[in-house]
């Protein structure tokens with residue numbers, strides 16, 4: 001069982017924060033909550049960075065609260081106090097022990113053992129599985145029977161990002177609740193309320209592909225400064241002012257997944273530039289000069305080869321690769337691209 005406070009820190013929000021683009025999903029399940037007929041296994045699916053995990057937490061609170069009002073936990077009952085303290089015995093988080101690792105069968109067995117006990121607070125029991133696609137095959141198989149027959153007043157909330165594949169045996173046993181990317185007109189005022197300055201808003205929304213919680217996370221981690229540094233380093237390699245090894249030494253301490261995703265976007269822009277010879281469809285408009293310089297020096301096949309390598313490295317992140325070697329490999333490819 002993990003600390004609920006950590007779960008909220010992870011999604012950056014206090015439990016009472018309203019997310020306007022979740023209202024359709026709340027409206028969808030509210031009648032079931034009121035009639036106590038909520039499906040016992042719910043798959044919360046949608047793009048990354050729009051608050052699915054937060055929705056799962058709020059729904060868990062609503063299910064565990066002794067005096068809920070509509071879609072909300074009361075915030076005052078004994079159960080709510082335990083949730084706020086992060087010590088509620090009937091809420092379990094099933095998640096990887098380390099960020100990129102798998103959820104293992106040992107963890108599923110522990111959850112199953114807990115579920116054999118009576119609910120300690122005399123109400124519902126909730127298991128949040130996040131991210132569900134990180135369950136390995138043995139863990140997933142061990143869970144199947146419980147998803148079908150979870151026991152009285154027990155709920156599984158599975159959080160799934162669309163970009164990753166999910167076992168059909170899992171998804172077929174769940175009712176689906178689908179989340180979509182909010183409109184920019186909805187995301188902008190919400191992000192302003194949460195402290196993102198007007199001058200950073202558009203770039204952060206662009207970098208997060210419009211996902212507000214991801215944009216908020218990037219703001220808190222000063223991602224704009226990091227992105228600037230990456231681009232300065234890539235330009236320095238392009239101009240032969242720094243070596244790939246020097247840069248890799250710096251980059252290995254940075255969040256690798258974010259670097260690779262951004263780099264992927266830059267290479268896609270490079271492909272667009274090579275294919276159309278026009279800058280109209282380029283997403284990263286602020287780096288057009290760099291892209292044009294690289295484009296003039298390289299072939300489309302080399303860019304595709306680098307894209308392939310980058311995608312393989314992205315997939316390999318689950319295996320916790322050597323960061324220095326990974327960065328070096330890609331930076332040497334970048335170096336060769338601009339030879």
Ligand SMILES: [Zn+2]
Pocket residue numbers: 065066067068073074075076077078079080
């Ligand atoms: Zn309550």
